[in-house]
Amino acid sequence: MAAILSISDLRKSYEGGFEALKGVSLEIEEGEILALLGPNGAGKTTLISTVCGIITPSSGKVLVGGHCILDDFRAARSLIGLVPQEINLEPFEKVINSVRFSRGLFGKPKNDVLIEEILKKLSLWDKRNSQVKELSGGMKRRVLIAKALAHEPRVLFLDEPTAGVDVELRKDMWDVVRELKANGVTIILTTHYIEEAEAIADRVGVIADGQILLVKDKDDLMAQLGQKQLCVHLSTAIDTVPEALAPHGLALNGAGDALIYTYDTKAERTGITALLNDVAAAGLVLSDVSTRQSSLEDIFVGLVSGDKS
Amino acid sequence: MNWMAIWSIYRFEMTRFFRTLFQSFLSPVLSTSLYFVVFGAAIGSRIDQVDGIDYGAFIVPGLIMLSVMTQSISNASFGIYFPKFIGTIYELLSAPVNFLEIVLGYVGAAATKALFIGFVILATATLFVDLTIAHPLAMVLFLLLTCLSFALMGFIIGIWAKNFEQLQLVPLLVVTPLVFLGGSFYSISMLPPIWQKITLFNPVVYLISGFRWSFFGTSDVPVGISLLAIGGFTALCLAVIWWIFKSGWRIRS
Numbered sequence: 107m108a109a110i111l112s113i114s115d116l117r118k119s120y121e122g123g124f125e126a127l128k129g130v131s132l133e134i135e136e137g138e139i140l141a142l143l144g145p146n147g148a149g150k151t152t153l154i155s156t157v158c159g160i161i162t163p164s165s166g167k168v169l170v171g172g173h174c175i176l177d178d179f180r181a182a183r184s185l186i187g188l189v190p191q192e193i194n195l196e197p198f199e200k201v202i203n204s205v206r207f208s209r210g211l212f213g214k215p216k217n218d219v220l221i222e223e224i225l226k227k228l229s230l231w232d233k234r235n236s237q238v239k240e241l242s243g244g245m246k247r248r249v250l251i252a253k254a255l256a257h258e259p260r261v262l263f264l265d266e267p268t269a270g271v272d273v274e275l276r277k278d279m280w281d282v283v284r285e286l287k288a289n290g291v292t293i294i295l296t297t298h299y300i301e302e303a304e305a306i307a308d309r310v311g312v313i314a315d316g317q318i319l320l321v322k323d324k325d326d327l328m329a330q331l332g333q334k335q336l337c338v339h340l341s342t343a344i345d346t347v348p349e350a351l352a353p354h355g356l357a358l359n360g361a362g363d364a365l366i367y368t369y370d371t372k373a374e375r376t377g378i379t380a381l382l383n384d385v386a387a388a389g390l391v392l393s394d395v396s397t398r399q400s401s402l403e404d405i406f407v408g409l410v411s412g413d414k415s
Numbered sequence: 416m417n418w419m420a421i422w423s424i425y426r427f428e429m430t431r432f433f434r435t436l437f438q439s440f441l442s443p444v445l446s447t448s449l450y451f452v453v454f455g456a457a458i459g460s461r462i463d464q465v466d467g468i469d470y471g472a473f474i475v476p477g478l479i480m481l482s483v484m485t486q487s488i489s490n491a492s493f494g495i496y497f498p499k500f501i502g503t504i505y506e507l508l509s510a511p512v513n514f515l516e517i518v519l520g521y522v523g524a525a526a527t528k529a530l531f532i533g534f535v536i537l538a539t540a541t542l543f544v545d546l547t548i549a550h551p552l553a554m555v556l557f558l559l560l561t562c563l564s565f566a567l568m569g570f571i572i573g574i575w576a577k578n579f580e581q582l583q584l585v586p587l588l589v590v591t592p593l594v595f596l597g598g599s600f601y602s603i604s605m606l607p608p609i610w611q612k613i614t615l616f617n618p619v620v621y622l623i624s625g626f627r628w629s630f631f632g633t634s635d636v637p638v639g640i641s642l643l644a645i646g647g648f649t650a651l652c653l654a655v656i657w658w659i660f661k662s663g664w665r666i667r668s
Contacts, residue, residue: 120668158509161668180417180511188509194502196427198434203427210423211510253506 110136110185110261110292111157116166118152118316126152128316129166136260139283139293140321141303144313150296151191153313154263158188170261184212187259191266191296193246197239201230204238205252212257224252227282244275251282262286264295268302280306304328329372336378338365338385339394348388354381363393371399420512424520425527428494432528439528440535443482447536450478451543454600465602466633471544476627477599478540483533483558484565484594484619488586491525491569496576499666508667514660518653522570526562533558546630553638554629560645561622565590567652574656574665593619598627603635618644 111134118127126149134140144150155161157168159179167174173181196204205221225231228248233241238249247267254262264283268276276299283293283306297303303310304324311321343362354377357366365385369376385392432439455471462470498504507517540546548554576582597619603611614620615636625641628634634641659666 155505158505160505160508162663180513183509183511186509188505190502190505192502194505196498196501196503199427199430203430207423207427208506210426211420211506211512213417213419213511215419 109133110171111294112167112169113153113157114167116153116156116168117164118156118161119164126316127156127163127166130313130316130318132311132318132321134261134292134294136292137287137290138308139287139295139306140309140311141307141324142294142296142311142313143298143300143303144296148313149316150313151265152316154188154265154294154296158186158263159183184257185260187254187257187262189247189250189254189262189264189267191269193243193250195238195246195249198237200235200237201225201241201249201252202234204249205256208253209256214257220258221256224255227285228252229278244271247271248279251279255286259291261292261294264293266296266298268297268299276302333368333399334371335398336367336369336381337396337398338367338382338392339363339396340365341391341393344390348390350388351381351384354384356381365390417512417516420510421516421520421523424507424517425524428521428524429527431494432490432524439532443486443532443536444539447478447482447539448543450474451540455543465605466631468631468633469544472546473602473627473631474600475537475540475544475546476630477594477597477623479533479536479558480561480597480619480623480626481594481599482536483529483561484590484622485586486532487525487529487562487565488569488572488590490528491522491566492573492576492582492586494521494525495570495573496579496582499573500579504666514657517660518567518570518656522563522566525566525569526559529562529566530558533562548630549632550629554626557622557626557629557641557645560642560649561626564645564649564652567649567656571652571655571659574659577665593617594623598623598635618648621645 111132113130113132116127116130117125119125130149130153142150142153152161156163157170157175159175163176168182169175170182171185173185175182199207202221202225205225206216209217209221222231225234228251230245230248230252233245238246241249251264251267268279271279280302283295287293295302295307307324309321310324310327312319337359340363344358345362347356347358347365351365354367357368358364359366367378367381369378451471454474459470459474464470465473498507572582572585576584596614597617598614603614603620603624606614621636621641621644624635625638625645628638628641658664
């Protein structure tokens with residue numbers, strides 16, 4: 107599938123010398139959902155803001171639908187919708203006027219049927235004549251989404267869309283995101299919530315210190331998540347893994363009192379029964395057995411801390 | 416040109432004006448009435464005619480200019496400063512619009528509001544003094560150009576300002592003194608010769624003089640020079656705004 111967003115060696119340095127983006131390259135295919143994970147200050151918002159035209163890049167190239175964001179900014183920006191991280195809204199304006207304004211700003215003619223559809227989808231129709239300041243935090247966030255969708259973008263950036271949003275509303279938003287994807291909209295979202303990436307993303311990217319550390323299909327990552335560890339605790343510590351247990355590929359923990367067996371939960375046979383039989387046959391006495399599964403968060407933390415070291 | 420965007424910004428800004436229409440209307444009517452009571456009736460009754468014009472009528476163009484200039488600046492500076500302050504400027508910066516379209520939307524709305532207030536003051540003035548306008552079309556042209564040029568200046572102040580105090584600084588410390596010393600309430604021919612020369616460095620003198628000419632057919636400086644001055648000021652403001660958007664100064668990091 108063709109790339110709708112192509113970022114090549116994008117760099118951003120500020121006047122003080124701080125380098126917020128250190129040569130970011132990323133290709134995003136049309137119709138996919140990419141979740142960008144990263145700690146605070148990783149460069150997520152800088153990356154989004156640069157693509158959207160809020161920040162001027164120091165160097166590098168960004169193409170949106172084949173249009174350069176600098177040389178052909180009108181065509182590039184027309185394709186993009188942005189939901190910012192902060193709730194930035196004119197407080198005294200009515201919800202519906204605020205959404206209409208966004209559509210007009212992007213040069214699109216009035217379309218109240220579409221605006222009604224968007225507001226209804228986001229459960230804002232009943233509040234269309236309320237002033238923005240009268241809405242709850244969650245509703246304001248939905249107004250931001252409605253404004254971003256008002257000009258029918260092909261690429262939607264969601265900068266931490268569910269930060270500070272309750273679980274129910276978060277799931278509503280996931281449904282909206284899935285529906286947008288079904289309509290062919292490409293979505294790039296930044297998030298701190300691993301489960302959000304797991305729930306809705308097609309691919310997951312990890313950014314830290316202004317660099318993309320990993321971009322991978324979520325399914326591949328989930329396959330890694332499928333790896334589970336069985337920890338066989340021994341009543342007496344040993345120095346080495348007995349020869350008879352070598353075929354199982356066991357590791358011994360530092361104290362020598364636990365054998366660690368890594369297996370695939372999705373495999374037809376996990377090999378656990380054979381392992382336990384062989385452990386007993388080797389004359390080892392078990393004191394306990396436990397299992398541990400690595401999460402996307404573990405992978406994320408591992409990558410980020412590895413980058414820092 | 417993204418005409419739809421210009422219209423959207425213009426309409427959005429005008430909605431803010433209509434939300435506070437009562438204050439917008441009442442404030443200039445009240446202040447103009449006070450000026451007429453104090454300068455026209457109390458002090459003006461002791462002043463002879465100026466350039467053959469009753470003093471009450473003579474100050475009308477200056478009063479209109481005073482309000483129009485300050486209103487143009489405050490409307491335009493607030494119009495662009497407020498999105499910066501509350502963060503909604505992100506939408507402007509990420510939209511497919513160029514600097515000219517943003518300026519036309521904001522400055523157009525600010526100038527419209529000031530123009531409206533200018534006509535309200537003119538209407539109020541007719542309640543106090545007899546007025547005949549010698550060159551009505553020229554009057555409207557001068558008023559329109561003044562609204563536009565000072566709204567452009569206000570737009571620059573709104574981008575420059577980092578807080579609400581700075582937003583008030585230039586209008587209070589620069590514009591108001593220039594307007595008061597620019598012949599709003601007197602003819603510069605009434606000044607001592609040396610001050611007649613010095614006052615010609617005040618750009619507002621040319622605007623008020625030209626505007627007064629459109630009312631009474633007499634002016635302190637030639638009308639052509641007044642038009643050149645206002646045109647030059649407009650061009651200067653536009654050039655500064657073009658540079659601001661090109662460099663991203665105080666709006667785009």
